[in-house]
Amino acid sequence: xxxxxxxxxxxxxxxxxxxxxxxxxxxxxxxxxxxxxxxxxxxxxxxxxxxxxxxxxxxxxxxxxxxxxxxxxxxxxxxxxxxxxxxxxxxxxxxxxxxxxxxxxxxxxxxxxxxxxxxxxxxxxxxxxxxxxxxxxxxxxxxxx
Amino acid sequence: xxxxxxxxxxxxxxxxxxxxxxxxxxxxxxxxxxxxxxxxxxxxxxxxxxxxxxxxxxxxxxxxxxxxxxxxxxxxxxxxxxxxxxxxxxxxxxxxxxxxxxxxxxxxxxxxxxxxxxxxxxxxxxxxxxxxxxxxxxxxxxxxxxxxxxxxxxxxxxxxxxxxxxxxxxxxxxxxxxxxxxxxxxxxxxxxxxxxxxxxxxxxxxxxxxxxxxxxxxxxxxxxxxxxxxxxxxxxxxxxxxxxxxxxxxxxxxxxxxxxxxxxxxxxxxxxxxxxxxxxxxxxxxxxxxxxxxxxxxxxxxxxxxxxxxxxxxxxxxxxxxxxxxxxxxxxxxxxxxxxxxxxxxxxxxxxxxxxxxxxxxxxxxxxxxxxxxxxxxxxxxxxxxxxxxxxxxxxxxxxxxxxxxxxxxxxxxxxxxxxxxxxxxxxxxxxxxxxxxxxxxxxxxxxxxxxxxxxxxxxxxxxxxxxxxxxxxxxxxxxxxxxxxxxxxxxxxxxxxxxxxxxxxxxxxxxxxxxxxxxxxxxxxxxxxxxxxxxxxxxxxxxxxxxxxxxxxxxxxxxxxxxxxxxxxxxxxxxxxxxxxxxxxxxxxxxxxxxxxxxxxxxxxxxxxxxxxxxxxxxxxxxxxxxxxxxxxxxxxxxxxxxxxxxxxxxxxxxxxxxxxx
Numbered sequence: 147x148x149x150x151x152x153x154x155x156x157x158x159x160x161x162x163x164x165x166x167x168x169x170x171x172x173x174x175x176x177x178x179x180x181x182x183x184x185x186x187x188x189x190x191x192x193x194x195x196x197x198x199x200x201x202x203x204x205x206x207x208x209x210x211x212x213x214x215x216x217x218x219x220x221x222x223x224x225x226x227x228x229x230x231x232x233x234x235x236x237x238x239x240x241x242x243x244x245x246x247x248x249x250x251x252x253x254x255x256x257x258x259x260x261x262x263x264x265x266x267x268x269x270x271x272x273x274x275x276x277x278x279x280x281x282x283x284x285x286x287x288x289x290x291x
Numbered sequence: 292x293x294x295x296x297x298x299x300x301x302x303x304x305x306x307x308x309x310x311x312x313x314x315x316x317x318x319x320x321x322x323x324x325x326x327x328x329x330x331x332x333x334x335x336x337x338x339x340x341x342x343x344x345x346x347x348x349x350x351x352x353x354x355x356x357x358x359x360x361x362x363x364x365x366x367x368x369x370x371x372x373x374x375x376x377x378x379x380x381x382x383x384x385x386x387x388x389x390x391x392x393x394x395x396x397x398x399x400x401x402x403x404x405x406x407x408x409x410x411x412x413x414x415x416x417x418x419x420x421x422x423x424x425x426x427x428x429x430x431x432x433x434x435x436x437x438x439x440x441x442x443x444x445x446x447x448x449x450x451x452x453x454x455x456x457x458x459x460x461x462x463x464x465x466x467x468x469x470x471x472x473x474x475x476x477x478x479x480x481x482x483x484x485x486x487x488x489x490x491x492x493x494x495x496x497x498x499x500x501x502x503x504x505x506x507x508x509x510x511x512x513x514x515x516x517x518x519x520x521x522x523x524x525x526x527x528x529x530x531x532x533x534x535x536x537x538x539x540x541x542x543x544x545x546x547x548x549x550x551x552x553x554x555x556x557x558x559x560x561x562x563x564x565x566x567x568x569x570x571x572x573x574x575x576x577x578x579x580x581x582x583x584x585x586x587x588x589x590x591x592x593x594x595x596x597x598x599x600x601x602x603x604x605x606x607x608x609x610x611x612x613x614x615x616x617x618x619x620x621x622x623x624x625x626x627x628x629x630x631x632x633x634x635x636x637x638x639x640x641x642x643x644x645x646x647x648x649x650x651x652x653x654x655x656x657x658x659x660x661x662x663x664x665x666x667x668x669x670x671x672x673x674x675x676x677x678x679x680x681x682x683x684x685x686x687x688x689x690x691x692x693x694x695x696x697x698x699x700x701x702x703x704x705x706x707x708x709x710x711x712x713x714x715x716x717x718x719x720x721x722x723x724x725x726x727x728x729x730x731x732x733x734x735x736x737x738x739x740x741x742x743x744x745x746x747x748x749x750x751x752x753x754x755x756x757x758x759x760x761x762x763x764x765x766x767x768x769x770x771x772x773x774x775x776x777x778x779x780x781x782x783x784x785x786x787x788x789x790x791x792x793x794x795x796x797x798x799x800x801x802x803x804x805x806x807x808x809x810x811x812x813x814x815x816x817x818x819x820x821x822x823x824x825x826x827x828x829x830x831x832x833x834x835x836x837x838x839x840x841x842x843x844x845x846x847x848x849x850x851x852x853x854x855x856x857x858x859x860x861x862x863x864x865x866x867x868x869x870x871x872x873x874x875x876x877x878x879x880x881x882x883x884x885x886x887x888x889x890x891x892x893x894x895x896x897x898x899x900x901x902x903x904x905x906x907x908x909x910x911x912x913x914x915x916x917x918x919x920x921x922x923x924x925x926x927x928x929x930x931x932x933x934x935x936x937x938x939x940x941x942x943x944x945x946x947x948x949x950x951x952x953x954x
Contacts, residue, residue, distance in 0.1 A: 152401070156954065161363075169361045172390025180396040180405045183412065183954045184387075186362075187942055188868065191892070192926030194944070200951045220824065221925035222802065222894040231930065263395070 153207035153273040155182040155266070158197060160189045160225070163214035163255045170259030178263035179270045182210065189213065191224025195235040198249065203286035208248045208273035210265065215253040225253075244282070248273060293324040293418040296352040297410055298343055300334035300359035302389055307332075309393040311403045315358065318407045324418045326350055334359050340372045347376030354378070354417040358386035358410050379422030381867070381941060386413040408954055415953040419946045423867040428920050430516035431616040432858045435460065437508055440468020441487060441840060442832025442847045443621035444494045449851030450619075451499035455858050458613055459494060460522060461504045465570035466491050468623055472553060472647060474654035474661070476840060477703045478734035484569060484656060491571040505576055509610070511618065511801050514895075514921045515827030516863050518615040526606040528563075528577040533601035536573035540593035540602070541565065549581050551658075555648045557666060558658035563593050563602075568656065577602075617827050617854040620811060621847065622797065624833035627682040627689065627787040635678065635754045635784055641667040642761060643754060643782040645681075646700055653707045663711050665781045672715065672780030675708055676763045677701045678751050679721040682787035690787050690808060695837040697785035698725045702735045704783060705744040718745040718777055720765050728839070747775060754782055788837035802895070803828055810836050821850040829853050868924035868941040870897075870917045882936035883914040889928035889937055890915065897921035898928060 159165050165186050171178065187193060190213030198209050211232065219225040232251050239246055250269045254262045297319040301307035312330040319328035327350045333339050334357055346352060355378070357369045362385040373383035386409040396402040432455050436447045439461030447459040459466070470476075471491070473483035495502050503524060510521040544561035551560040553567045562582040565575045583590035584604060594602040629637040629645045637643050642665045644652075655661040665672050679701050682689030698721070705717040724746070726732040738744045749772075751765040763777045790809035791797075798805040803823045804812040811834050814822040821829050831847035832838065838846070857863075872883050880903045890898040901916035915937065917928075926939040938944055 154954070156951070165361075166363060169363055169387075169390040172361070172394035175394055177397065178395055180392070180401045183405070183408055184391055185412070185947065185950055187926065187947070188939070189925040189927060192930055192939065192942060194930035194947075197947060197951060200948060201954075204951055204954065206954075217804075221923055221927065222804065222824070224894065224925045224927045227892055227927045227931070 151274055151277060153181055153270060153278070154205055155208045155210060155270055155273060156201040156206040157182050157184045157210035157212065157266070158187060158190070158193050159184055159210075159254075160192075160213035160220070161186055162189070162220035163218065163253070164212040164262065166256035167254040167258045168262045170256065171262045172259075174259045176260055176263045178266045181270045182266045189219065189221050189224035190228035191219075191221065193228055193231075195231060198235070199244075202244065202248075202279060202282045205283055207276070207279045208250070208269055210250050210252065210269055212252045212254045212262075212265065215255055218255060245276070245279070247276060248279060293354060294326045294350065294352050295324050295354045295356060295414055295417050296343075296346050296350060297322075297325055297328040297356045297358060297414065298334055298339075298346075299328070299330040299388070299410070300339070300357065301330060301332045302359060302393075303332065306359070306388050306393040309396065309398045309402055310388060310406045314403050315388075315406050315410060319410050319414070322411055322414050325414055327352065335365055335368055340368075343369070343372050344376035347373065347378055352378065354382040354384075354420060356384050356386055356410060356413045356417050358388045358406070358413070360389040361385075361387045361391070381423040382417065382420050384413045384417045384420070386410045411953045412950045415949040416946045419943070419949050421940070423940055425864040426867050426869070426919050428514075428516050428863040428865065430858060430860065430863055431518075431614045432456075433458065433613070433615055434617045434619060434854050434858075435508075435518070435520050435613070435615040436619045436621060438468070438621035438623055438832070438834070439463075439466030439494075439502075439504065440621060440623045440832065441470040441490070442623070442834075442843045443468070443619070444490050445844045445847035446619045446621055446831045446851045446854075447494055447500050448490065448497065449848050450854050451497045453851075453855040453858070455499065455855065457500045458520075458522075458615070459500055459502050460506050460508060461502075462507050463566065464505045464527070464574075464576040465566045465572070466494065466502065466504060467567075467569075467571065469647075470840060471567065471569070472555075472650055472654070474650045474657070475703065475707060477699045478728070478730040480703070480706075482655070484654075488569045488571075491569070495571045502572070504572060508797075516616045516857070517920060518618060518827065520613045520615045520618075522611050522613065524609045524611060526608050527574065528603055528606050529574055530601045530603050530606075531572065531574050533599045534574045535599055535601075536565070536575075537598060538565065538575075539596055539598060540575055543592050543596045545590065545592060546581055546583055549578065554651045554658050557648060557651050617829065617857050618801070619829045619831055619847075619850045619854060620801070620803065620823075620834050621831040622791055622794065622834040624788050624837065625791055627789055629681075629784055629786060631688070631786075632681060632784060634752065635681070635782065636756070636761075637784075640754070640756060640761060640782075641665075642672070642780065643784065645784050645786045646697070646704065649704050649783045653704070653711070661711070663708055670780070671712055673712070674777065674779045675705075675715065675717050675781045675783065676751075676777055676779040677705055677717065677719045677783045677785065678763075679719060679785045681784035683785075684722060690789065692808065692837070693725060694785075694788040695725070696788065696839050699728070699731055699734070699839065701783075701785045702726070702738040702744070706738040706742050709738075709742040709744060716743075716745065718747060718779075720747050720749060720751050720763075722748070722750065728841070749775065788833065791834070794834065801825065801828060810834065821846055821853055827857070866924070866941075868939065869919050869922040870924065870926065870928050870937050870939050872915045872917060872937045880912050881914045882934045883932075884934055884936070885913045885915070886933070887915060888931045888933070892927045892931040894925065894927065895921045895923055897923075
């Protein structure tokens with residue numbers, strides 16, 4: 147039997163809620179799958195969705211975007227901007243043919259350690275079932291030795 | 292080429308028990324730009340930090356990555372150590388091997404591989420770090436206290452006593468707030484005015500306090516240490532310097548039938564009035580809506596009769612701008628209007644009143660001189676019913692939260708009634724008795740055991756009139772839900788505490804967050820209860836949540852200490868994580884094209900427009916500029932910018948994309 151595919155998941159998280167929530171997962175010793183790599187940003191408002199595209203072209207099979215719940219943003223409204231941009235980005239992805247199943251947008255607060263573990267596990271399982279994101283990776287690798 | 296050092300912490304067994312730290316160190320040495328990589332048992336210990344400092348010097352490092360616990364835990368520690376080692380503090384980054392790796396994954400190759408990735412991400416970032424200097428901002432050492440109730444008075448006095456000037460702004464004609472209306476206070480039954488009025492006078496006389504009553508904050512610009520407050524001083528139509536508070540004007544004013552706000556409409560006042568005898572300042576104000584002169588151009592009786600010629604009918608509102616370093620919000624509360632309760636018949640029955648009206652009836656300075664008389668006919672009620680939780684803890688018709696003070700003041704009201712009306716009977720309908728506080732439960736027990744107040748656990752479904760008498764229909768849940776009917780002479784509703792009507796609008800003007808019930812939100816519910824999320828704005832009293840007088844005073848003193856702590860610094864330093872708009876040599880000047888999408892995205896109004904001019908003063912280009920004092924570093928502008936002209940120091944596009952390239 148072939149070895150199980152282990153997807154590469156990149157997570158873009160804000161420093162104040164989700165990063166702190168993931169810290170809480172750690173202090174609570176809740177176990178989750180180790181496929182995720184976290185990119186820490188001050189706020190989801192900082193997430194330029196070019197970053198998501200970059201992550202895919204660099205070989206990520208799935209992406210998580212997570213920040214403070216609406217109304218809880220450390221910077222008052224950064225997450226609202228992120229949400230609005232995400233709505234546009236989502237349609238764009240759909241239009242150009244990026245698999246929306248591979249991008250998860252969520253809110254994880256600094257108190258939701260268990261939710262972070264669940265989010266990572268769910269995303270990892272889903273993307274593992276989808277398999278490697280060959281379509282984009284092969285295109286991105288064209289011409290690179 | 293960078294010279295990055297990587298320091299991997301075992302954290303005892305916390306990291307080393309799951310992650311093969313030696314393998315991580317070995318892998319780190321192979322990363323481009325890394326010249327030194329070691330693992331050590333406790334990096335945060337004194338020898339660990341010394342090791343880091345020595346390596347910076349010995350290996351000529353220009354950046355360090357400490358792979359240990361969460362940066363939220365020890366980033367300040369290691370940045371300070373890096374600085375002591377001789378490099379810029381912001382050349383130090385942390386890889387989170389503990390909370391994000393060793394504590395959440397099983398021991399194995401995959402976990403070590405993740406640890407190596409986490410280190411590589413930070414190495415790539417660190418290679419692109421630039422030395423940053425903390426931002427220094429001057430502080431105007433003058434505080435603005437908004438609201439002149441007990442919270443505002445206490446905060447103003449405490450700040451003033453530390454030697455800093457305070458501007459105390461109150462919207463009504465006198466300071467004192469709700470506390471000045473109260474009769475006695477729980478749990479000691481000391482008279483509210485007796486303890487409050489000396490404080491009011493002290494605030495007015497304090498050399499460091501400037502008192503602006505009948506004034507409102509129109510606008511607050513700026514940022515911590517450097518606010519500009521625009522204050523409207525409403526025209527009293529009185530020359531306050533000439534007026535000596537003799538009171539002739541209010542006696543002679545022909546308009547006398549205006550419901551008195553201070554007495555909750557239980558008595559009348561004139562169109563020119565001092566809100567209550569102990570008002571501070573003791574200067575009248577003309578009520579423009581009711582003054583005959585402002586209605587039909589005739590009268591001026593007060594002007595003719597004023598012995599000091601202090602009346603000024605032509606006085607206008609004045610707008611003043613003050614430089615302020617910190618703001619304390621102490622804007623207080625309101626109670627839910629009794630008209631909300633159709634089931635309790637308000638609007639129809641004069642003798643169904645709220646707690647505030649009862650305070651005025653029980654107050655020695657009130658319209659009845661402290662005698663409990665019912666508003667409809669002035670008779671002494673022989674049976675009285677108090678209904679607790681009128682609107683509180685009522686998801687359907689009121690508010691879901693507990694108003695906190697009602698259990699106590701209802702016990703106090705019932706007790707005062709029993710003291711004043713001998714032979715009378717007070718009954719309290721309640722859901723739970725929440726008497727947590729020093730001597731509070733003892734107080735409630737005293738009402739029941741010594742003063743004979745009847746407590747019925749249950750809700751009241753209806754209050755109606757029958758043959759000229761009120762009938763209270765309720766249930767006693769301790770008697771198996773038995774129906775109870777009491778014929779009462781008077782009913783008092785303990786109405787819910789709510790945020791002021793203009794709280795939401797004020798919060799938006801000041802950029803302070805608020806909860807779903809429009810109470811101002813604290814920065815952290817446990818550890819930062821008197822701060823708001825807006826630096827330099829603090830909270831005191833019931834504008835944050837329902838609370839009683841001791842808590843309000845404690846919180847006001849807490850807020851005052853925060854202000855004093857701020858003012859004790861010679862200047863402010865902030866993390867230099869802020870956005871910067873690029874500048875280029877002419878003729879480009881900047882990649883910014885002046886679309887100002889960033890300006891509309893910025894939650895802090897930190898983006899300004901800058902005109903680039905030539906020597907003749909002709910405008911060549913209008914570009915965005917970030918005000919470093921206002922910018923909080925969220926980076927929302929950066930992702931909005933389509934020309935990539937704006938970038939965030941510490942989380943630059945280059946850094947983030949390099950991180951992505953490394954995984």
